[in-house]
Amino acid sequence: MTDTDLPAALAEPVTRVRGGWTSLLFVANIGLWLGIYAPIQVLLPEQAELLDSANKELVFGVVTGVGAVVSLFANPLVGLASDRTRSRFGRRHPWTLLGAVVGALGLVVLALAGDVVAMTIGWCVVQAGLNGMLATLTSAVPDRVPVEQRAQIGGLVGISQMLGTVLGAVVVTVLVTSLPGGYLACAVVVVLGALAFVLRTPDLSLPRGWRPSNRWREVLAELWVSPRAHPDFAWAWGCHFLINLGNALGTFYLLFFLKDAVHYPDPDTGLLIMMGLYGAALIVGGLTVGWLSDRSGRRKPYVWLAVLVMAAAAFVLTGWQTWPAALVASPLLGVGFGAYWAVALAILTQVLPAAQDRAKDLGVVNIANLLPQVIAPLAATVILANLGGYPALFAAAGIATLAAGALITGVRSVR
Numbered sequence: 061m062t063d064t065d066l067p068a069a070l071a072e073p074v075t076r077v078r079g080g081w082t083s084l085l086f087v088a089n090i091g092l093w094l095g096i097y098a099p100i101q102v103l104l105p106e107q108a109e110l111l112d113s114a115n116k117e118l119v120f121g122v123v124t125g126v127g128a129v130v131s132l133f134a135n136p137l138v139g140l141a142s143d144r145t146r147s148r149f150g151r152r153h154p155w156t157l158l159g160a161v162v163g164a165l166g167l168v169v170l171a172l173a174g175d176v177v178a179m180t181i182g183w184c185v186v187q188a189g190l191n192g193m194l195a196t197l198t199s200a201v202p203d204r205v206p207v208e209q210r211a212q213i214g215g216l217v218g219i220s221q222m223l224g225t226v227l228g229a230v231v232v233t234v235l236v237t238s239l240p241g242g243y244l245a246c247a248v249v250v251v252l253g254a255l256a257f258v259l260r261t262p263d264l265s266l267p268r269g270w271r272p273s274n275r276w277r278e279v280l281a282e283l284w285v286s287p288r289a290h291p292d293f294a295w296a297w298g299c300h301f302l303i304n305l306g307n308a309l310g311t312f313y314l315l316f317f318l319k320d321a322v323h324y325p326d327p328d329t330g331l332l333i334m335m336g337l338y339g340a341a342l343i344v345g346g347l348t349v350g351w352l353s354d355r356s357g358r359r360k361p362y363v364w365l366a367v368l369v370m371a372a373a374a375f376v377l378t379g380w381q382t383w384p385a386a387l388v389a390s391p392l393l394g395v396g397f398g399a400y401w402a403v404a405l406a407i408l409t410q411v412l413p414a415a416q417d418r419a420k421d422l423g424v425v426n427i428a429n430l431l432p433q434v435i436a437p438l439a440a441t442v443i444l445a446n447l448g449g450y451p452a453l454f455a456a457a458g459i460a461t462l463a464a465g466a467l468i469t470g471v472r473s474v475r
Contacts, residue, residue: 073206084257086220091253093224095163095190095246102232103242105315121437127183128433131191136423138192143419150263152196160254162189164247171243199419202409210406215350218401222342226335233328292411295470301428306461308436310374321381321450334390341391345398358475359403360468367465369396374458378451407474
């Protein structure tokens with residue numbers, strides 16, 4: 061079947077997206093990532109220390125790990141549901157808005173949480189809602205963006221993740237200094253970003269005859285993507301998983317790293333400085349590599365370049381747990397991660413198995429973003445306590461990143 065036989069919602073897009081659509085997607089993604097990373101980087105560690113200062117690392121690891129397990133299910137299931145949704149508002153937009161509202165409610169629960177159980181429940185609700193939103197926003201790229209423009213859009217998506225992280229740190233450390241106020245501010249930004257995208261952009265509807273089967277056995281079976289039938293998808297997934305594992309190992313405990321290893325006098329400000337350097341470098345890496353990749357049509361060489369730069373950042377902190385080393389590693393990690401994200405979304409959307417299952421398959425891809433959030437806190441807790449502390453943690457991050465570069469060589473259909 062050719063693209064001309066497919067309905068518009070399933071056909072490969074051929075018209076380049078314009079600045080207005082891109083800007084609104086960018087804003088929605090900033091809100092999404094702010095809602096996820098402001099808690100992970102600042103609010104959750106502070107709340108863990110407030111509730112149980114003697115076991116703050118364990119509390120933080122358990123809360124984020126359980127929340128990440130919830131996200132593993134929410135992302136592909138919401139993606140699968142949106143693939144099957146028929147409404148006059150489109151397939152993706154209803155789920156984008158619902159995810160934002162659910163995520164905001166979870167942030168409100170966190171603002172009111174007085175014990176570890178309530179904190180865990182709140183974070184699970186946040187992860188369920190925002191990962192549903194992530195599934196539909198990611199699907200907007202293969203739904204609307206032609207292949208020859210995807211690295212540039214992918215670079216902007218990566219930049220939105222960074223800006224959401226940096227702006228989140230600014231919001232909850234400078235603009236709103238109370239813990240409950242920080243959570244509530246994040247909730248407002250998440251909903252406003254989703255509303256802007258949903259109300260101002262079109263979303264194509266799926267014709268009735270093209271709706272996939274709703275039989276539960278067939279639906280559950282579709283959550284599995286066979287590596288044997290789709291090897292390029294499997295290799296790209298593995299690469300994406302290891303990149304995100306390395307990034308999670310290297311960044312989740314930065315606030316505690318600055319407090320306990322570097323002994324920086326103001327860890328919150330130190331983290332903000334590191335994130336600023338990281339963010340500026342990520343913008344440079346994402347925009348430059350996105351443009352170069354789309355112009356040349358090549359993706360894999362830029363993955364290898366990104367892997368080397370990100371691993372170098374991790375190994376700098378393996379050798380030196382000092383403030384100057386942190387200032388060197390931050391921009392290295394930023395430019396590498398920006399370069400990787402510019403081509404990652406292009407590669408991953410080019411190896412999707414079927415147009416009818418884009419959101420579900422991208423939900424499976426997003427498990428490679430989310431599973432490290434389960435593994436990294438648990439692994440980091442063990443490494444920090446028993447296997448060498450922060451030098452060993454950053455060494456593990458560098459090794460995982462280098463392994464990702466080896467896996468991307470298995471992808472054959474993308475240059």
